[in-house]
Amino acid sequence: MSYILSDPFFSWVVLPMLIFLARILDVSIGTLRIMFVSKGQRMLAPILGFFEVLIWLLALTRIMQNLSNPMTYIAYSAGFATGTYIGILLEEKLAMGICIIRIITRDRANQLVKVLRAEGYGVTFLEAQGNLGKVAVLYSLIKRSDIAHFTEIIHEYNPKAFYSIEDVRFVSQGVFPARRRVIARPLRKGK
Template structure:
């Protein structure tokens, strides 16, 4: 019974680590992904060794499977909370809504607009790239101003230039300045 509990807990740790390692690798964060991979390997070998040490113990196998399933759920929650990276959001709205555009910009969203042709009418397309943790906020604002908008989002793998990179550069400069002041003290 104790080995089944150990296996279950190991899976609760292993699978979220696996999830994070995968995300870090996709985000090209190789060093962090490697560190997670080492931890993942240690946990995996330990848990699987316990399962294989007694193949007649079905409780261990069930604990492994249950831990894996619950670990996937926990890993998904952790990934959602961390919201690593950026998202590009496109909102297709019926007309150019200056109040909406100004509100988004006032809240720090980068917004570019263009006129597009729909099936039977001209529409306005809003483009925005933001941190992933602000995606729901963007959707809420769009919904408040344009309830019938078609909104889609996707994750850019890389980007260069524009509003986001300027803001990132400013944040980095402020960080380095603060760090330099701290080191001087």
């Protein structure tokens, strides 16, 4: 075993690659942990935190044992940067949580409301006074995974509408469309 650890190929290629992969994993887990904390999922966050720190300690231990190898420093830093990027991609892909979309428009608001409601979205419609006259203000709570579909509808039926999107931490009630796709079906239908 000591022969493998003292081999130059291991020290200069394999070890830095392992450190790089460990950093990608621990930083990605850290990004997900922060996401789960912000979404109020308190049970999963500590478990992810445990594995995040365990992997970090293993990587750091290997660096401390190889202080004369600059490739481990580069691998550690590159793993951090890559892990941050991958963590962001994972967070976007999971698209967990609820958001509120606020739409302000001066024309064709009724048609947009009808289409959104027909798609299963809950929409609150208000008449308001804007800078340039009367406007319609629409509010809708949607799942983050539905943002692309929802904004496509806005662009199709009211392309000049102004809208903003914000994350929502907690919702007591709401009208949400049924799932559009089934990822996995149960193996049995019941007892």
